[in-house]
Amino acid sequence: MKIWAIAGITFKEAKRDRILYLLFFFAALGIVASRALAVLTVGDRVKIIKDVGLASISVFGVLMAILIGTGLVYKEIDKKTIFTLLAKPLHRAEFILGKFLGLVLTLFVMTLAMSLIFLAIVYAHTLKIEGVLLVAVGYIFLELVLITAVAVLFSSFSTPILSSLFALAFYLIGHLSWGLELIIKKMRPGAGKALVRALYTFLPDLENFNFKTEVVHGLPIPPGIYVSAFLYGVCYTAFILGLAVLVFRRRDFI
Amino acid sequence: MADAIRIDKLQKTFRLGFIPKTRPILKGISFSVREGEIFGYLGPNGAGKTTTIKCLLGLIHPDAGTIEIFGRSHLSPRSREPLGFLPENPYFYDYLTAREFLAFTADLFGLARKETGGRIARLLKLVGLERAADLPLRKFSRGMLQRAGLAQALINDPKLVILDEPLGGMDPLGRKEIRDIIVRFKDEGKTVFFTSHILQDIEMICDRVAIIVGGRIVKEGALRDLVSERVLFTEATVSGLFPDAFRGLAESVSVQGDRVLLRIFEESKVGEVLDLVRAHKGRLVSLSPRTETLEDIFVETVTRT
Ligand SMILES: Nc1ncnc2c1ncn2[C@@H]1O[C@H](COP(=O)(O)OP(=O)(O)O)[C@@H](O)[C@H]1O
Ligand SMILES: [Mg+2]
Numbered sequence: 063m064k065i066w067a068i069a070g071i072t073f074k075e076a077k078r079d080r081i082l083y084l085l086f087f088f089a090a091l092g093i094v095a096s097r098a099l100a101v102l103t104v105g106d107r108v109k110i111i112k113d114v115g116l117a118s119i120s121v122f123g124v125l126m127a128i129l130i131g132t133g134l135v136y137k138e139i140d141k142k143t144i145f146t147l148l149a150k151p152l153h154r155a156e157f158i159l160g161k162f163l164g165l166v167l168t169l170f171v172m173t174l175a176m177s178l179i180f181l182a183i184v185y186a187h188t189l190k191i192e193g194v195l196l197v198a199v200g201y202i203f204l205e206l207v208l209i210t211a212v213a214v215l216f217s218s219f220s221t222p223i224l225s226s227l228f229a230l231a232f233y234l235i236g237h238l239s240w241g242l243e244l245i246i247k248k249m250r251p252g253a254g255k256a257l258v259r260a261l262y263t264f265l266p267d268l269e270n271f272n273f274k275t276e277v278v279h280g281l282p283i284p285p286g287i288y289v290s291a292f293l294y295g296v297c298y299t300a301f302i303l304g305l306a307v308l309v310f311r312r313r314d315f316i
Numbered sequence: 317m318a319d320a321i322r323i324d325k326l327q328k329t330f331r332l333g334f335i336p337k338t339r340p341i342l343k344g345i346s347f348s349v350r351e352g353e354i355f356g357y358l359g360p361n362g363a364g365k366t367t368t369i370k371c372l373l374g375l376i377h378p379d380a381g382t383i384e385i386f387g388r389s390h391l392s393p394r395s396r397e398p399l400g401f402l403p404e405n406p407y408f409y410d411y412l413t414a415r416e417f418l419a420f421t422a423d424l425f426g427l428a429r430k431e432t433g434g435r436i437a438r439l440l441k442l443v444g445l446e447r448a449a450d451l452p453l454r455k456f457s458r459g460m461l462q463r464a465g466l467a468q469a470l471i472n473d474p475k476l477v478i479l480d481e482p483l484g485g486m487d488p489l490g491r492k493e494i495r496d497i498i499v500r501f502k503d504e505g506k507t508v509f510f511t512s513h514i515l516q517d518i519e520m521i522c523d524r525v526a527i528i529v530g531g532r533i534v535k536e537g538a539l540r541d542l543v544s545e546r547v548l549f550t551e552a553t554v555s556g557l558f559p560d561a562f563r564g565l566a567e568s569v570s571v572q573g574d575r576v577l578l579r580i581f582e583e584s585k586v587g588e589v590l591d592l593v594r595a596h597k598g599r600l601v602s603l604s605p606r607t608e609t610l611e612d613i614f615v616e617t618v619t620r621t
Contacts, residue, residue, distance in 0.1 A: 067423030071409065078411060142407035146468065149373045149401040150424040151393045315375040316330060316367070 065160040072164025092118030112278045115180040131213025132225035198277040204295040205271040215306040236268030318387030320507040321349040326381035343531040356522035357511040364531045365511040400474030406461035410454035421468040439467040458485035479510035519610040556598030
């Protein structure tokens with residue numbers, strides 16, 4: 063499969079990226095340091111370890127997604143390796159999808175490694191393997207997948223620095239947009255409300271993927287929410303990738 | 317039989333810079349490459365050769381014009397199936413070894429892994445990289461990269477081979493090797509389309525050529541129709557005489573030791589020069605008539621436009 067060939071080469075290249083290992087190191091540091099933090103604070107120590115650990119995985123995962131996502135597509139164009147690729151019987155969509163899948167695979171391995179450290183640290187404290195934590199990690203991963211698609215979209219027409227900033231902005235907006243939901247509830251019906259609602263529908267809401275609190279505090283989650291969050295992630299990712307293909311297909315590689 | 321390549325009224329304008337400035341690069345290019353021939357696409361640097369190839373490969377969207385590869389529109393990725401391409405400057409993943417790189421290329425054509433192993437070994441041998449097969453490409457010299465590029469262009473056993481400046485970055489021995497490989501392609505029934513801005517030692521291998529200058533084709537045709545058999549001048553090297561002796565007969569081009577290189581423009585005067593040498597007990601070192609070459613046509617058309 064051509065897409066897998068490109069995904070494979072992308073994975074191989076990502077593995078060589080030192081930034082990835084640096085971020086991984088910091089994530090591991092965050093997870094391990096959560097223990098020290100727990101000792102210094104009063105209250106439920108296990109909860110603090112879980113909170114800080116999940117936050118580390120999430121934050122450094124997002125940084126990984128943005129940095130390697132924007133770097134690898136751009137590099138292919140900048141170093142002109144793309145000339146030989148696109149001269150083959152290959153759709154440009156296949157190129158984009160291959161790059162995307164390679165990045166997703168990289169992030170999967172990284173998330174897996176971070177989770178193992180995380181579970182080990184929790185185990186050291188509770189002597190239990192808490193598989194339910196992986197639910198939260200799974201949705202963090204889904205968020206990383208979406209962010210990767212966004213990074214690929216921006217880097218298909220922009221420089222790595224600008225793309226990183228755009229992707230970061232997407233991430234921040236995505237985590238603040240739920241505020242709009244509160245505003246909508248408080249607004250009186252009318253054109254203004256419709257406008258804010260339209261804005262909220264269009265903007266990403268990454269809080270949909272946030273199951274950290276529920277998992278850490280053992281709160282029950284209705285299964286419908288799992289499904290809708292999953293579908294939301296998949297559809298949004300497909301939409302962004304579609305845009306990336308559209309943009310990329312129009313490009314000249316001179 | 318469909319032509320291997322048919323390009324019709326191809327136009328492309330680049331818009332470059334922060335405040336885009338339009339610059340026409342291809343100004344209505346038409347030519348076709350017949351199946352089974354070696355076609356030279358010649359022109360000075362910046363004439364638009366690489367741009368033409370990029371249009372053909374779908375890397376650049378032309379503003380106007382049509383391109384067909386074996387009768388199929390170049391817009392379909394399938395048109396690139398029977399095609400092998402060597403880019404002008406070999407840009408490849410430098411962390412792969414030559415063997416890994418070829419395997420990756422085979423995957424892009426969707427070739428089965430079973431059959432590619434043997435083919436990769438054969439290609440590495442063909443381009444003389446057997447011993448460097450497991451070295452990462454970043455350790456390759458420019459000439460070696462060119463060879464790796466040639467090997468990847470052949471991975472799908474293409475019917476049409478497109479080579480952009482295949483002799484660039486090669487030493488004389490390498491150039492001869494590549495030339496021999498190109499001739500071998502033709503014997504195998506492949507069509508070869510290649511560009512060059514250097515004409516020495518390629519003209520004897522082209523069946524037909526097109527000369528592009530400033531985004532326009534200025535000449536196209538079979539080599540023997542473009543190049544006449546006319547003798548331009550005769551060069552003679554003689555020793556034992558002073559250059560002054562030949563005044564009025566020939567132009568002395570250079571003097572080295574007691575040797576004089578002469579250029580005789582009128583055929584009738586060749587005999588007179590020889591008589592003069594004999595009369596003064598000089599020695600004739602060499603005598604060679606120079607017929608018109610592609611290079612002459614090239615220089616003539618380029619300077620005229
Ligand atoms: N990346 C680029 N940026 C700006 N100008 C370019 C670029 N590539 C090509 N050009 C311009 O396009 C023209 C044709 O280039 P090209 O097709 O590469 O010529 P050739 O291959 O015949 O040497 C040149 O005049 C060059 O200045
Ligand atoms: Mg060129």
